[in-house]
Amino acid sequence: MTGGLEGYDEVAEANAQKSILDIHWSRICARLKAEVGEVEYNTWLRQMGVGPVEEDEITLYLPTRFLRDWVRGQYGDRLGALWHAEIPAIRRVELQVARGPSSSAEGEAATAESHPAAPVAAPVVEAAVVEEPRTAEVRSDLAAPLDPRFTFETFVVGKPNEFAYACARRVAERPSSPGFNPLFLYGGVGLGKTHLMHAIGSELVREGRVSVAYMSAEKFMYRFIAAIRSQSTMEFKEQLRSVDVLMIDDLQFLIGKDNTQEEFFHTFNALVDAGRQIVVSADKSPSDLSGLEDRLRTRLGCGMVADIHATTFELRISILEAKATASGVDVPAKVLEFLAHKITSNVRELEGALNRLIAHANLFGRPVTLEATQDVLHDILKANNRRVTIEEIQRKVAEHWNIRLTDMSSARRSTVVARPRQVAMYLSKQLTSRSLPEIGRKFGNRDHTTVIYAVRRVMELMEQDPAFAEDVELLRRMLES
């Protein structure tokens, strides 16, 4: 044995220090998540890792320069304050680019729901790392980064999406061509709209041609409101109007948000008039987005409108094959067929199921069999068998408490309607595989945090009030049967 006990002590001490830091770090992560919300946390902060402490400074790692700069700008001070509160000797936080020696405190424990489409081994986000910011860039100052997993190469093309794919390719090759501006992509949840938008952005950035800004409509609204609050709307407008390609995802979020719609309308006009490209996605076609202003709907429909249809069995098989191959895990054809038969709702769920199987196989080193699949995916398969819809839940709950169905999405807040609405949100979370934002959308475009609150509130009330708990249980049984 060389090195003797001296070496051992150093290693032991380093390990002890690391595990203490990890405890502090997991507390800080929990705080941050509560403060910024799960979506924001997963987008920006989850990949952070903890490095060493030297004197009064702790180093944190982020996988790309882009993420590092963003986190530094948006959360640098807050991270400093949180570390100082945990360990008073720490007065400064240094953010560096690297895979940290310890990954995020939550590591692999992040749930499938919080990150539904996360692959087993998420690659490092590199799309936004560009050396010549004025000629080709993702506008990190106002937009979200592009997910490097969402490229044209990883998008599996089949009958339901071939038109949308071809249009997206065309826009990536020749942005702002007549007839393709704006490009409006629409289709049901989890069918690949976001994937195609990111693919367009990544392709343009890779080609080194233009500056690209991608953001959800929700983010657009928050940025706009923040600009109003900080009296910097001019700056916000100028930033937006300086990009070559603006992509706004899930535009249906702007329904009922008149001021933000107005702002978007002006931005839209300014960009298109200046020969810049707009790409928009929504869950419905422009003509069916009835809550949007007419003039905006008309302009949205002026370029190319492409829909993505529900998947076919053939497309589901092709997607599963591609993803299984990429994972390197051998998944038998009969398992892929079984999944493609059973999980028909959307690609996100299909992918989530496959990822879970693959993670299981990797963790336990066991082959993927049909029996193991049924076991590991028990809950997903059950949810898909049952097929209770949010609409059914809303109807049953409204009938039960004798309120109008429209109150499920109305803004009324009196307990008489708010409580049944919360129960319906709770049951939607329990009985369907819909994500929190999707549930929120079905309840009058409410935010996912409202759904989280409703679920918690109903659970609390069920504990406190047995009669209420019985009501909820009864509803659940009726819906399940």
Ligand SMILES: Nc1ncnc2c1ncn2[C@@H]1O[C@H](COP(=O)(O)OP(=O)(O)OP(=O)(O)O)[C@@H](O)[C@H]1O
């Ligand atoms: N044709 C496809 N090939 C490969 N992966 C796909 C395809 N379609 C969807 N996916 C994957 O399914 C997941 C969900 O897709 P995406 O987020 O693009 O859906 P969406 O239509 O934007 O949904 P939402 O309406 O919820 O915003 C992503 O991980 C995406 O990569």
